[in-house]
Amino acid sequence: MRIIRAFSFLLTLLLVAAVAFLFVAWRSEIPVDEQAASAAHPPELVAKGAQLAAVGNCIACHTVPGKPAFSGGLAVPTPFGTIHSTNITPDPETGIGHWSEAAFERAMREGVDRDGNHLYPAFPYDHFTWVTPEDNKALYAFLMTRQPVKAETPDNSLTFPLEFRPLLAGWKLLFFRKGQLQPDPGQSAEWNRGRYLSEGLGHCGACHTPRNSLGAEDVERHFAGGEAEGWQAYAIDENSKAPVPWDAESLAFYLRNGWHELHGVSRGPMAEVTGNLSLLPDSDIAAISIYVASLMGEPSPERLQKAEQLRAQFGGGRIIQASDSQTPPAPAASDHPGAAIYQAACATCHESGRQQPFGGLNFALSTAVHAPNPQNVVNVTLFGLPPADGKASAVMPGFAAMLTDRQIADLLAYMREQFSDEAAWQDLEAQVANTRSGKYHVAVRPSDGIERAPHNVGAKEE
Amino acid sequence: MxxxxxxxxxxxxxxxxxxxxxxxxxxxxxxxxxxxxxxxxxxxxxxxxxxxxxxxxxxxxxxxxxxxxxxxxxxGLGTIEEPGPLQQAFIEMQAAQCGYCIPGMMMSAHALLRRNANPSDEDIRQALGTNLCRCGTHMRIMAAIRRAGELMQAAGLPAAGEGRTG
The missing domain is CATH 3.10.20.30 (Beta-grasp domain)
Incomplete structure (x- = not known):
C-alpha cells in the first residue's frame, strides 16, 4: 500500500513537472500570412536591410556555397550533431514566405519559429535578441524581397534526445536572456553603436568567445577566442596575441579592407565577414572598431615597446625591393630541421618586403604564429589562400603536395621558435596529419563570396 | 650537395x-x-x-x-613522334597561342585527369585556377582537357599516365 502511494506520488510529481516544463516550453503558432511574400516594402528600407544582413553575415550560414543565396541547407557541424540551416528566402512552402513580420521578429528575439518550435542556438538568437524592432523590420523587408527559392531543408541529425525541441526551453532557461541592450551612458554614442552592432546582429562572440560543454558562450571569457569551421577565431580581448596590438584605427582599416599592413589578411570565415562589411558605412565600421578595441584594453608597456620596434621595421613608407625565386635565399639561420625549409620555401615571399595584401606577411607580425593553437597556420600552409575569381585578392599557394606532415611540423616549430617568444606547440605532426586527411574538418574557400566561390579546397571529410 | x-x-x-x-x-x-x-x-x-x-x-x-x-x-607525357593523350589533345584542339603557359596548364590537367578522367568544366576550372594565360586561349584549353579525358578513356587508361611515369 505504502509503495503504491509513494509510486503514485512520484508519478504525479513527474506529471506536474512535465506539464510545468511543457508550459514553459510551449510557444504558440503565429498564423500563416498569405500576403507576406507579395507585400511591398519601401526601397530605402530594403537597402537598409541589405546592410544589416551583411552585418549579420546571414548569407554565410543560410547558403550552401554555389547555391542560391539564403536558400539554406548548409550542414553546420556541432559537438551535438549536424544542424542544417533553413531556407530564409520568401518561398511559401520551403522558406519563410508565409511568415509575418511578427513571426520574423519573434524568431530573432526569442529563437522560436513561426510554428512555435524552439530553434537551435546555432542560430545565434542569444545575440539577435538585441536587434531593435526597426532593424528587424528592415531585415524582414530585405529578406522578403529576395528571389524565392524552393529548397527543402535536410533533416538534422543530432544526438538523442536533442531532436526533441522542447528541451531547448531548458537550454534557454540556463543560457538565454531575452532583451534589449541598454546603452551605457558612461560611453560615447559611437562606442554604444559599436557594441550594438558587435554584440547584437554582428554576433562576433559566436566565433570569438569560447563555448561551454552545452554549447553556450562562456560569458566569463567574452571574446577570449573560439573556433569556426576549422579555424581559430583569435582572442579579441586582452588575450590578443597580435604582435602589434590592435587599436581602433587599425581594426577599422582591417574590417574595411580585409587586410592591414601590420596584421595581414583576413581568411577563413573572417574573409566572408570582412567581405560583407564592405556594404557598411565607414561610421559603423569605426563604431565596431572603437568598441572592440576598448575591450582589448591598454597593452602592457613591454608589448607597446615591441610593437614600436615592429612598426619601425615593417610599417609603411619604406622603399620595397621585391624579390622572387631568382633572389638567392639567405643561408638558414640555424640547424633546426625547419630552418632550411623556411629559408628556401617561405622566406622568398614572406621576407621579400612586398606590401600587404599581396606580399607575404613577415611572421614577426603574424598572430597565427603567436597564437596558442597553430591550427590557422597549419591550414594556410597546407591549403594556401585560394585566389578570388576574377578580381585581385591575397593569394598563397598551398604546400600540401610539396611538404610531408613531418616537414610541415618542423617548419612550424621553427617559425614558432624564430618569430615568437611563446612556448613550443605540442603534437604538431598529428595536427597536420589530421588536418590534411580531413579528420579535422576545415573549410578553405576563396574570399570572393559564398555564391561565387563554391569550392572548398580543404581536405574532404574522411 | x-x-x-x-x-x-x-x-x-x-x-x-x-x-x-x-x-x-x-x-x-x-x-x-x-x-x-x-x-x-x-x-x-x-x-x-x-x-x-x-x-x-x-x-x-x-x-x-x-x-x-x-x-x-x-x-614525360610523350615524345614528338609519339605524343601522349594530353599532348595529342592540345595539338588537336590547337590550344596553344604563345604557348608559354601551356606546359604548366598540361601538368595541372595531368594531375586532375589522374584523379578523374571525366572531369566537369567546373572541375577543370578549379584545378587550373592558379594557371594564368594572358593570350586568352582558355576555352581551347578546356576543350583540350576534355578531349584528353576522352582519349584516355578510349585508350582504356584507368587514369592518365598510369602506363607512363608519375
Missing part, C-alpha cells in the same frame, strides 16, 4: 645548393625546358610539374625536398 631525383621515370643525380628551386634544376641541370619561369612567386602556374601525382609549383619548391619523390614534367 649531391641530390638524387627521379624525373620522368629516370634516376638523376645532380649537384646543387639544396635550396635551389626545382625549376632551375630541371631547366639548367637536366635541360628539361618545358616548365617555364613566369613570376617566380608561385602565382602564375607556368612552372607547374607533377610530384607524386600532384601538381606542384616548381619555382618555389626547394630541390632538397624532392629526394625520393617522383617528378613528372611535360616532357
Amino acid at each position: 649531391a641530390i638524387s631525383l627521379k624525373v620522368n621515370g629516370e634516376d638523376k643525380r645532380i649537384d646543387a645548393d639544396p635550396a635551389t628551386p626545382l625549376l632551375y634544376v630541371l631547366r639548367d641541370d637536366l635541360a628539361l625546358n618545358g616548365a617555364k619561369y613566369g613570376c617566380g612567386l608561385g602565382q602564375c602556374g607556368s612552372c607547374m610539374v607533377v610530384v607524386n601525382g600532384e601538381a606542384v609549383l616548381s619555382c618555389m619548391t626547394p630541390v632538397m625536398l624532392m629526394e625520393g619523390r617522383e617528378i613528372t614534367t611535360v616532357e
Whole structure:
C-alpha cells in the first residue's frame, strides 16, 4: 500500500513537472500570412536591410556555397550533431514566405519559429535578441524581397534526445536572456553603436568567445577566442596575441579592407565577414572598431615597446625591393630541421618586403604564429589562400603536395621558435596529419563570396 | 650537395645548393625546358610539374625536398613522334597561342585527369585556377582537357599516365 502511494506520488510529481516544463516550453503558432511574400516594402528600407544582413553575415550560414543565396541547407557541424540551416528566402512552402513580420521578429528575439518550435542556438538568437524592432523590420523587408527559392531543408541529425525541441526551453532557461541592450551612458554614442552592432546582429562572440560543454558562450571569457569551421577565431580581448596590438584605427582599416599592413589578411570565415562589411558605412565600421578595441584594453608597456620596434621595421613608407625565386635565399639561420625549409620555401615571399595584401606577411607580425593553437597556420600552409575569381585578392599557394606532415611540423616549430617568444606547440605532426586527411574538418574557400566561390579546397571529410 | 631525383621515370643525380628551386634544376641541370619561369612567386602556374601525382609549383619548391619523390614534367607525357593523350589533345584542339603557359596548364590537367578522367568544366576550372594565360586561349584549353579525358578513356587508361611515369 505504502509503495503504491509513494509510486503514485512520484508519478504525479513527474506529471506536474512535465506539464510545468511543457508550459514553459510551449510557444504558440503565429498564423500563416498569405500576403507576406507579395507585400511591398519601401526601397530605402530594403537597402537598409541589405546592410544589416551583411552585418549579420546571414548569407554565410543560410547558403550552401554555389547555391542560391539564403536558400539554406548548409550542414553546420556541432559537438551535438549536424544542424542544417533553413531556407530564409520568401518561398511559401520551403522558406519563410508565409511568415509575418511578427513571426520574423519573434524568431530573432526569442529563437522560436513561426510554428512555435524552439530553434537551435546555432542560430545565434542569444545575440539577435538585441536587434531593435526597426532593424528587424528592415531585415524582414530585405529578406522578403529576395528571389524565392524552393529548397527543402535536410533533416538534422543530432544526438538523442536533442531532436526533441522542447528541451531547448531548458537550454534557454540556463543560457538565454531575452532583451534589449541598454546603452551605457558612461560611453560615447559611437562606442554604444559599436557594441550594438558587435554584440547584437554582428554576433562576433559566436566565433570569438569560447563555448561551454552545452554549447553556450562562456560569458566569463567574452571574446577570449573560439573556433569556426576549422579555424581559430583569435582572442579579441586582452588575450590578443597580435604582435602589434590592435587599436581602433587599425581594426577599422582591417574590417574595411580585409587586410592591414601590420596584421595581414583576413581568411577563413573572417574573409566572408570582412567581405560583407564592405556594404557598411565607414561610421559603423569605426563604431565596431572603437568598441572592440576598448575591450582589448591598454597593452602592457613591454608589448607597446615591441610593437614600436615592429612598426619601425615593417610599417609603411619604406622603399620595397621585391624579390622572387631568382633572389638567392639567405643561408638558414640555424640547424633546426625547419630552418632550411623556411629559408628556401617561405622566406622568398614572406621576407621579400612586398606590401600587404599581396606580399607575404613577415611572421614577426603574424598572430597565427603567436597564437596558442597553430591550427590557422597549419591550414594556410597546407591549403594556401585560394585566389578570388576574377578580381585581385591575397593569394598563397598551398604546400600540401610539396611538404610531408613531418616537414610541415618542423617548419612550424621553427617559425614558432624564430618569430615568437611563446612556448613550443605540442603534437604538431598529428595536427597536420589530421588536418590534411580531413579528420579535422576545415573549410578553405576563396574570399570572393559564398555564391561565387563554391569550392572548398580543404581536405574532404574522411 | 649531391641530390638524387627521379624525373620522368629516370634516376638523376645532380649537384646543387639544396635550396635551389626545382625549376632551375630541371631547366639548367637536366635541360628539361618545358616548365617555364613566369613570376617566380608561385602565382602564375607556368612552372607547374607533377610530384607524386600532384601538381606542384616548381619555382618555389626547394630541390632538397624532392629526394625520393617522383617528378613528372611535360616532357614525360610523350615524345614528338609519339605524343601522349594530353599532348595529342592540345595539338588537336590547337590550344596553344604563345604557348608559354601551356606546359604548366598540361601538368595541372595531368594531375586532375589522374584523379578523374571525366572531369566537369567546373572541375577543370578549379584545378587550373592558379594557371594564368594572358593570350586568352582558355576555352581551347578546356576543350583540350576534355578531349584528353576522352582519349584516355578510349585508350582504356584507368587514369592518365598510369602506363607512363608519375
